[in-house]
Amino acid sequence: MMYDIVIIGAGPAGLTAALYAGRAEKRVLVIEKENFGGQITFSPKIENYPTQMEISGSAFAEQLLSQVQAQNVDVELDTVTGISRDENGFTVQGDYAAYQGKTVILATGAKHRVLGLPDEERLVGAGVCYCAVCDGAFFRGQKVAVIGGGNTALQDAILLSELCEQVTIVQNLPVLTGERILQARIEKIANIKVITEAKVTALCGESALEHIEIQYDNGLQEQLAVNGVFVAIGQQPDNDAFASYAALDDYGYLIADERCLTDTPGLFVAGDCRTKAIRQIVTATADGATAALAACRFLDGQ
Numbered sequence: 172m173m174y175d176i177v178i179i180g181a182g183p184a185g186l187t188a189a190l191y192a193g194r195a196e197k198r199v200l201v202i203e204k205e206n207f208g209g210q211i212t213f214s215p216k217i218e219n220y221p222t223q224m225e226i227s228g229s230a231f232a233e234q235l236l237s238q239v240q241a242q243n244v245d246v247e248l249d250t251v252t253g254i255s256r257d258e259n260g261f262t263v264q265g266d267y268a269a270y271q272g273k274t275v276i277l278a279t280g281a282k283h284r285v286l287g288l289p290d291e292e293r294l295v296g297a298g299v300c301y302c303a304v305c306d307g308a309f310f311r312g313q314k315v316a317v318i319g320g321g322n323t324a325l326q327d328a329i330l331l332s333e334l335c336e337q338v339t340i341v342q343n344l345p346v347l348t349g350e351r352i353l354q355a356r357i358e359k360i361a362n363i364k365v366i367t368e369a370k371v372t373a374l375c376g377e378s379a380l381e382h383i384e385i386q387y388d389n390g391l392q393e394q395l396a397v398n399g400v401f402v403a404i405g406q407q408p409d410n411d412a413f414a415s416y417a418a419l420d421d422y423g424y425l426i427a428d429e430r431c432l433t434d435t436p437g438l439f440v441a442g443d444c445r446t447k448a449i450r451q452i453v454t455a456t457a458d459g460a461t462a463a464l465a466a467c468r469f470l471d472g473q
């Protein structure tokens with residue numbers, strides 16, 4: 172089947188693009204590789220999306236997905252490995268099938284950044300975690316560290332403080348960089364300790380994590396006994412598969428401006444996968460709408 176619009180990625184950007192394109196009565200396919208809703212499903216609490224005083228990431232994603240499913244939109248669970256283009260449009264290659272679209276919207280988001288330490292991969296699932304919402308409950312009553320000092324790290328620390336005996340935030344900068352409101356909350360929680368100007372240099376343990384080694388900027392070193400470490404040091408994109416049709420910046424983000432256009436006619440980008448200043452749901456959904464309407468204009472002009 173030839174779709175009007177194939178959307179790659181079902182996070183807030185991709186799903187919002189599907190909502191707009193579905194309402195414009197285009198034939199739409201959304202392809203998602205693992206998690207309908209995207210990164211936001213890992214957030215315990217969203218408090219900054221207009222109209223929502225407080226909502227969990229998974230509830231937000233469920234509502235958005237139901238809104239999309241009320242439109243006549245197809246969805247597939249598949250990992251897209253590349254795209255190609257000919258005079259009819261695009262072929263989107265997945266692990267299981269190839270899909271045809273007159274236009275494509277890339278909404279592949281970003282994924283968590285790793286520390287890059289020698290034993291990190293070996294200890295994943297044995298103390299090394301990247302998602303407090305998913306794995307926090309495994310560390311009930313235990314000691315954990317959160318690596319990072321931005322919004323995600325602070326939200327993770329608050330969530331973990333309700334489950335764990337002790338939470339230590341390890342931040343490489345002199346100050347925490349997350350929102351003031353989160354920092355103020357952290358200051359009032361007795362079982363959260365904050366260490367600044369310090370880097371984790373080793374993750375140690377045989378069959379499971381036993382302690383981490385910390386190097387302070389002033390040269391001091393410390394061993395911190397923890398059962399779990401939650402890495403929250405930001406995101407990185409994974410766009411190499413699309414680089415022959417859309418240029419990437421030095422960090423691997425797809426280059427596109429507020430109009431969500433690429434240099435390839437019929438190819439659009441939306442959300443965290445593109446160059447932008449602020450990566451949040453509100454900017455991702457705005458991009459989804461912009462990209463979908465740009466794709467509709469492109470199709471209607473054909």
Ligand SMILES: Cc1cc2nc3c(=O)[nH]c(=O)nc-3n(C[C@H](O)[C@H](O)[C@H](O)COP(=O)(O)OP(=O)(O)OC[C@H]3O[C@@H](n4cnc5c(N)ncnc54)[C@H](O)[C@@H]3O)c2cc1C
Nearest residue numbers: 180182183184204209210214251280281442443451452455
């Ligand atoms: C823990 C956490 C808390 C957050 N809290 C907030 C908050 O409170 N408020 C806020 O505004 N923002 C928050 N954010 C940020 C917000 O989640 C992101 O800005 C938003 O999800 C970006 O949406 P997106 O659709 O661009 O990308 P994503 O949400 O990353 O979705 C991209 C989707 O594409 C899929 N995909 C990627 N590659 C492929 C492929 N090759 N084939 C098929 N599918 C693919 C991925 O599996 C994913 O589902 C938080 C993020 C995290 C991780």
